[in-house]
Amino acid sequence: MTRSTLATALLLGSFVARPCAAQDVVPSFDQLLSQNVSLKPELVGIHPRVFVTKTGLVALRERARTTHRSEWSKVLANLAAMKGAPPPVPGPQERRSQNNVAFAIAEAALAYAVEGKPEYLTAARAWTLAGIDYEPWGYTYNKPNTDLAAGHLLYAIGWAYDLLYDDFSAAERARIRASLERHANLVYDAFAPKTGGAQPFTQNHAFIPTAGLAVTALALMGESKDAERWALLARAHHHRAGQLLSPDGYYYEGFEYWIFSTPWLVHFLDAWEHATGESLWDRDLFRNWKTYLAHTLLPDGQSVVDFGDIWEGALTRSKAGPDYERAYPGGTLQSNFNVMYRVAARLQDPEAQAVADRYAAFRHSNLEEYWTLLWRDPGLQAAPVERLPLAHHFKDSGVVYSRTSWNTDATVVAFKAGPPEGHRVAALLPKLPEWRLDSGHAHPDAGSFIVWAQGRYLTGDTGYAGLPSARNHNTLTFGGTGQGVETQHDVWRQMDYRALDGIRIREADLSGGRVRIVADLAAAYPPAAGVDTFVRTFTWDGAAVFTVADTVVRKTPGTAEWHLQSDTPFEGTGQSYHNGTAGEVALRVSFTSPANVSVTVGEARVKAPGPPGSIEKGPEERRGHALRATTAPAASQRFEVRLEILRTPARPSNSRRRRGSVAREFRHQAIPLREHEIEPDRRKDEEMKMRGRHRHTGHGPAQIAEWPPRGEQ
Secondary structure (H helix, E strand, O other): OOHHHHHHHHHHOOOOOOEOOOOOOOOOHHHHHOOOOOOOHHHOOOOOOOOOOHHHHHHHHHHHHOOOHHHHHHHHHOOHHHOOOOOOOOOOOOOOHHHHHHHHHHHHHHHHHHHOOHHHHHHHHHHHHHHOOOOOOOEOOEOOOOOHHHHHHHHHHHHHHHHOOOOOOHHHHHHHHHHHHHHHHHHHHHHOOOOOOOEOOOOHHHHHHHHHHHHHHHHHEOOEOOHHHHHHHHHHHHHHHHHHOOOOOOOOOEHHHHHHHHHHHHHHHHHHHHHHOOEOOOOHHHHOHHHHHHHHEOOOOOOEOOOEOOOOOHHHHOOOOHHHHHHOHHHOOEOOOHHHHHHHHHHOOHHHHHHHHHHHHOOOEOOOHHHHHHHOOOOOOOOOHHHOOOEEEEOOOOEEEEEOOOOOOOOEEEEEOOOOOOOHHHHHHHHOOOEOOOOOOOOOOOOOEEEEEOOEEEEOOOOOOOOOOHHHOOOEEEOOEOOOOOOOOOOOOOOOHHHHOOOEEEEEEOHHHOEEEEEEOHHHOOHHHOEEEEEEEEEEOOOOEEEEEEEEEEEEEEOEEEEEEEOOOOEEEOOEEEOOOOOOOEEEEEEEEOOOEEEEEEEEEEEOOOOOOOHHHOOEEEEEEEEEEEEOOEEEEEEEEEEEEEOOOOOOOHHHHHOOOHHHHHHHOOOOOOOEEOOHHHHHHHHHHHHHHOOOOOOOOOOOEOOOOOOOO
């Protein structure tokens, strides 16, 4: 056994002890709660035991001096608890502020356990003893003592109690234990089964608090009479989460919530396996995260494919707005990629290690940097990133990604058409009466797509919304009616999930570096939209040209609106438009059908989220720009739209300059929406011109048309 393998075994327990049942067998919740739970015999009555033992700490100290010295030195240089006193009782109320207290406690406790420096113990003690007296744990005005902050503090204070057991006085241990018992019982009561009640097992507001509950339960087992029941409930919730989240690895809440949420799934898995010997790692969900992370990160290494509730769209991408500093501390993405080091180590997966190394190479950071000391296996050799496929279809979730290479100059396209939490849920949900969905972070974006080229979003998404709307995505609305019920944050809550299962990718051909997708989208719309069928065919030639063909049949005649989002303004007339700024890549948008369509361009406006508990009551914000093409009322509609990547955007013509430089006005101030009627003859002429300008033959490197073409400057 190598040193690294031995260290991993000492730190995190046996890989195969007491394996869980096959992942496709979903037991009843009563069965889950009837399991026996106990510590490993050798851990009874000793501390630490939850994530590491004293023997494991010896291995960690060796890592800190050798293979992980650089990473650990950065942790010690930035210990939050060493930078000042903890926020005073009754506790801070700013967004996620108590979460940060929890991270400071866990970090300082581990630093002392590894380094043994008295000043680290002093800081860990001060922050722990402050945290136990906060009232409430969390927000005074929304789910006090039972939500995310409660989960964070149960985890951190429970682990500090375990790690520093011998260093706290008997009186301090009694105070800490009493606080943990009170708060664990409050969380238990909130998440225990109730007559007629149901739990959102796949939502982070369920599995984060119960992960913290598990850590406290394992730390207090044998000392607190209720610890076993806390542990059983936490196990039941995480057994459910591991089975019910999509096995294809795509995270339905969006990548911001993958960053925020998935460490808690791993914290539970590690604590449970290390302390009890039972592994719940046998899930395709965890095996397939590597593919999701590989494809979600865009070629610049800092941007991501941003489906769902994620930051503030174009505002964040322009390095502005409050979310930028939080998401990009120091100017690089805080992606929590070290989770993938743990997945790689636990599954001994060189490709997962390659994904983690790729994120590290882009100088990303982690909310809990200290976990890299435990999670990164220095003996696991990463596979070449080129082993990962350039295109992937997440079949359960209904999402496709494709790129030209793993290089920084790659072009990337993503397409989404699936029910909010995957197709598999439609069959599982009726069998699990204790499960209710809470899919508010999944947007009304069926049929939407994202295009990235030459270091820029050419069609981006609009970010976290308090009231998500299909008009803020690259899809259709009908007479202004979008997808789901768009008067609430969770637009899918009032929709029948069996019907939503009809949102699906019917065909996905990703061969030869090209993409052709056929998707059925009518099921995304409520009856008020009057949509009988809506089929979108999306193609990419693997180079610079995309086509979007929509065929719609209505129950009654009405208008249809075709939407496209952009970080930069749209300009154009008639049937041809483009976005972009001078000297940068752009996207040309050309309408082939219908013959008479009214096009408007202007700012994209989003109903932003309000504070916790009032998410639907946020302000309206500008999030980039949008193009909308509206048909005349009809019982059937056909859109045919060609999108072409241009190296630089078009210059305004002399006639437009004489009219006062509309381009300059649009770039620098909000202007009224402009309407243009497409003229069929001009449309055909322009289409022929564009076909002549596109030079890609389908062989060799992608060639992107220059703009303006030679001879037209």
